[in-house]
Amino acid sequence: MIEESSRLDPKLVEEFLKFGKNMAEAPKLVPALDEINLEVTEHEVAYTEDKVRLLHYKPRTSTQIKTPLIIAYALINRYHILDIHPQKSWVRNLLDQGIDVYMVDWGTPTNMDKYLDLDDYVNGYLDNCVDFVRDESEVDNVSLQGYCTGGTIGTVYTSLHPEKIKNFVATAPVIDGWRDTTVVSNLAKHIDVDKMVDSIGNMPPEFMYYCFSILKPFEQGIEKYTNFFRNIENESFVDNFLRVEKWLGDTPPIPGELFKQWIRDIYQDNLLIQDKMYVGGKHISLKNITMPIFTQVAIGDHLVSPECSMPLHYAVGSEDKTLRVYPTGHVGMIASSLSQKKVLPELGQWLKEHSELR
Amino acid sequence: MKNNLQKDPAEFYKHLSLFWTDLIYLMSSKPQALTSVGPMRNFSTNAKKIATELLDASEDLAEFNKRLTEYYQQLADTWANAQKKVNTKIPKIPNDQEQFDSYKRIWIDMFDNDFTELFDSHKFGENYGKLVASELELSKHWEQMVNVMLQSANLPNKKEIDEVYKELHALRKRVSKLESQTKESKIRSKEK
Numbered sequence: 001m002i003e004e005s006s007r008l009d010p011k012l013v014e015e016f017l018k019f020g021k022n023m024a025e026a027p028k029l030v031p032a033l034d035e036i037n038l039e040v041t042e043h044e045v046a047y048t049e050d051k052v053r054l055l056h057y058k059p060r061t062s063t064q065i066k067t068p069l070i071i072a073y074a075l076i077n078r079y080h081i082l083d084i085h086p087q088k089s090w091v092r093n094l095l096d097q098g099i100d101v102y103m104v105d106w107g108t109p110t111n112m113d114k115y116l117d118l119d120d121y122v123n124g125y126l127d128n129c130v131d132f133v134r135d136e137s138e139v140d141n142v143s144l145q146g147y148c149t150g151g152t153i154g155t156v157y158t159s160l161h162p163e164k165i166k167n168f169v170a171t172a173p174v175i176d177g178w179r180d181t182t183v184v185s186n187l188a189k190h191i192d193v194d195k196m197v198d199s200i201g202n203m204p205p206e207f208m209y210y211c212f213s214i215l216k217p218f219e220q221g222i223e224k225y226t227n228f229f230r231n232i233e234n235e236s237f238v239d240n241f242l243r244v245e246k247w248l249g250d251t252p253p254i255p256g257e258l259f260k261q262w263i264r265d266i267y268q269d270n271l272l273i274q275d276k277m278y279v280g281g282k283h284i285s286l287k288n289i290t291m292p293i294f295t296q297v298a299i300g301d302h303l304v305s306p307e308c309s310m311p312l313h314y315a316v317g318s319e320d321k322t323l324r325v326y327p328t329g330h331v332g333m334i335a336s337s338l339s340q341k342k343v344l345p346e347l348g349q350w351l352k353e354h355s356e357l358r
Numbered sequence: 359m360k361n362n363l364q365k366d367p368a369e370f371y372k373h374l375s376l377f378w379t380d381l382i383y384l385m386s387s388k389p390q391a392l393t394s395v396g397p398m399r400n401f402s403t404n405a406k407k408i409a410t411e412l413l414d415a416s417e418d419l420a421e422f423n424k425r426l427t428e429y430y431q432q433l434a435d436t437w438a439n440a441q442k443k444v445n446t447k448i449p450k451i452p453n454d455q456e457q458f459d460s461y462k463r464i465w466i467d468m469f470d471n472d473f474t475e476l477f478d479s480h481k482f483g484e485n486y487g488k489l490v491a492s493e494l495e496l497s498k499h500w501e502q503m504v505n506v507m508l509q510s511a512n513l514p515n516k517k518e519i520d521e522v523y524k525e526l527h528a529l530r531k532r533v534s535k536l537e538s539q540t541k542e543s544k545i546r547s548k549e550k
Contacts, residue, residue: 009454050530114520115527124534183477190487192494199494199501214477218469223462 022232030238033246038080041092043103047132051107052125054132055079060095067166067355068100068137072126072157074148075258076208077251079105081335082147084243088335090344097348099355100137104129104150108252114201116255118262119280122157130157130164143351145169147334148304152266155312156279159288167354168289169347170312171296172304172330177267180308182301184211188267197260202253212248215302244331273311287317292354294347295323298333322350372413379406401510408503415499418492425489432482440472 046056054070071091073079082090082103094101104126109116133142144165146154151173158168177185197203213221231237254262261279271277277284295313297306306325313323324346328338383406444465452458476482505515514522 007453012453012455012458015455015458111519112523112526115524120531124531181478183474186478186480186483187486190483192487192491195491195494199497214473216470217473218466223466 019226019229022229026229026232029232030242033242033249036242036246038084038243038246040083040086040089041095046102046136047129049125049128051109051113052129053105053107054129055103055105057091057095057101057103059100060092061098063358064098064100065352065355066100066137066358067139067141067143067351068102068133069094069143069145069169069351070102070104070129070133072104072144072146072150072154073106074150075106075153075254075262076149077247079103080250081244081247081331084247084335085240088240088337088340090334090339093340093344094348094351097344097352099348099351102129102133106252109202109255110253111201114197114256117257118153118156118265121153121258122160123280123282126153126157127161127164130161134164139166139356140164141166143167143169143355145171146173147171148330149174149262151175151309151312152262152272155272155286155289156277156284158291159284159286160279160282162288162290165291166356167351168291168293169296169351170293170309172298172301172333173295173309173312174262174266174304175315176270176273176308176311178270179305179311180267181305182303182308183214184303185267185305185308187211187214188263191263193260193263193268197256201256203256203259204253205251208251208254209249244335273315286312286315289316290318292320293318293322294350295321296333296343296347297323297325298328298330299325300327300329300332303330320354368413368417372410375409375413376406379409401506404506404509407506411499411502415496418495418499422489422492422496425485425492428485429489432476432485436472436476437469440469443468443472 042058043055044058045053047054071079071082073082083092086092091101091103106121106125130142130144134140141164144154144158144167146152146157146169148171151170152175154168155170155173155175158165174180177188228238228241231241265271265277269276272284273286275283275285275287293313293316295309297309299306301309310323310325313321324343326333326338326343328336333339333343383402386402444461447464447468448461450457452461501516505517508515
């Protein structure tokens with residue numbers, strides 16, 4: 001006779017069996033990652049240089065504001081997260097608000113690119129993209145948005161070339177490395193980055209995946225996939241899940257010299273916020289950033305903590321500056337229903353108020 | 359010399375290996391020199407380097423093992439502590455859906471909190487940094503050994519390829535600078 005307390009609830013058994021059935025049927029119901037196309041919004045390649053591409057998105061409104069927006073995506077993963085799903089696309093939302101959007105795709109560096117440094121990215125690739133857009137749009141200056149490490153690149157660029165930037169949007173930028181409280185910064189502070197780059201050249205994606213794997217490992221490694229199998233029949237959930245998974249699992253290597261400078265100057269020596277950083281022999285002063293600036297920070301960001309991003313708002317020379325803190329995470333800020341309902345309408349409004357109209 | 363070798367077995371074996379590698383090379387080099395200028399000649403000339411690298415790598419392997427053991431020890435200790443906390447909070451095995459869901463939620467939260475605390479700690483960061491450094495030392499030895507093989511086949515080694523990449527990078531910069539100078543001078547002449 002089995003005791004009452006040790007008997008399993010039949011509903012729990014049923015739930016286990018259903019879960020097993022969902023796992024078995026999953027391959028019949030969902031596509032493989034390779035079969036998913038992450039290109040959502042129509043665009044053309046407007047400019048290329050080495051492996052870098054500048055994408056220009058097709059307008060979705062009859063009129064657009066004159067000042068174009070260039071988005072400098074991060075160095076980790078790829079730009080697709082900003083256009084991941086028609087209902088959650090950062091780019092599409094801005095296009096629908098009448099903004100002319102360009103995106104920098106940094107491409108996939110190979111061993112040949114191991115000597116590319118911050119100077120090449122800032123004063124080379126990004127500067128050439130900005131010049132191209134200024135010529136094509138017939139404007140003196142453009143709006144620039146930088147996301148994550150793209151925010152750091154954007155900040156350095158804006159400090160060195162303020163005359164070419166009308167508005168600067170910093171979305172979760174990596175600025176004050178010593179204040180960063182994430183586990184990623186703890187690793188960054190302890191690695192011998194010189195030895196690493198000298199031995200292996202470009203930073204391999206595997207190292208990035210390790211860094212991701214220690215961010216909430218049980219929530220991300222167990223609960224997330226349990227939810228996936230539970231919701232295997234929910235088409236919209238599955239589509240969104242697989243798109244984000246595909247994006248997460250596709251990070252290009254980072255050029256060795258660039259990685260070295262980023263880790264050493266930002267996380268280990270924290271030079272940018274202290275006004276001691278040099279790129280291509282030129283001093284980076286945040287006080288040079290005098291144009292209107294809009295800083296976006298997520299309170300639950302476990303990749304770039306708010307304490308790391310927010311100092312930018314206080315350090316720049318701009319008088320017209322706005323800081324917005326959102327109740328979400330690093331990815332939630334750019335690709336979620338909150339970003340569609342709250343983050344993007346505020347950004348679009350701000351850009352329109354600060355841009356040249358036709 | 360003799361005393362030092364007796365004290366340190368690693369040094370003794372290193373010396374022994376190098377002694378015989380040198381001697382065999384000296385004894386065999388003359389007949390080889392008559393017949394060979396190809397890969398085997400190159401390889402035998404450089405075989406000593408492989409022996410040296412292997413011996414040096416064994417020292418770094420010891421450091422790597424020490425750091426790897428510490429790494430897994432930290433993970434195992436954190437796991438055990440987190441599980442203890444979960445057991446204290448929920449002593450009974452869940453037997454219905456509601457209990458199971460709350461058990462899972464508490465388990466995940468506690469494990470995530472404890473592991474995040476570990477990954478945030480100085481001791482983890484320090485050991486991880488040294489673990490990666492020792493792994494890189496091992497990869498450097500491997501690279502040196504492969505270089506010997508590449509050299510024997512008259513193929514460029516990593517250092518030589520790096521020189522090409524560096525030169526290419528410098529050339530790209532120079533071309534880009536020249537292009538922008540040409541562009542500027544064209545604009546200036548148009549303005550005139």
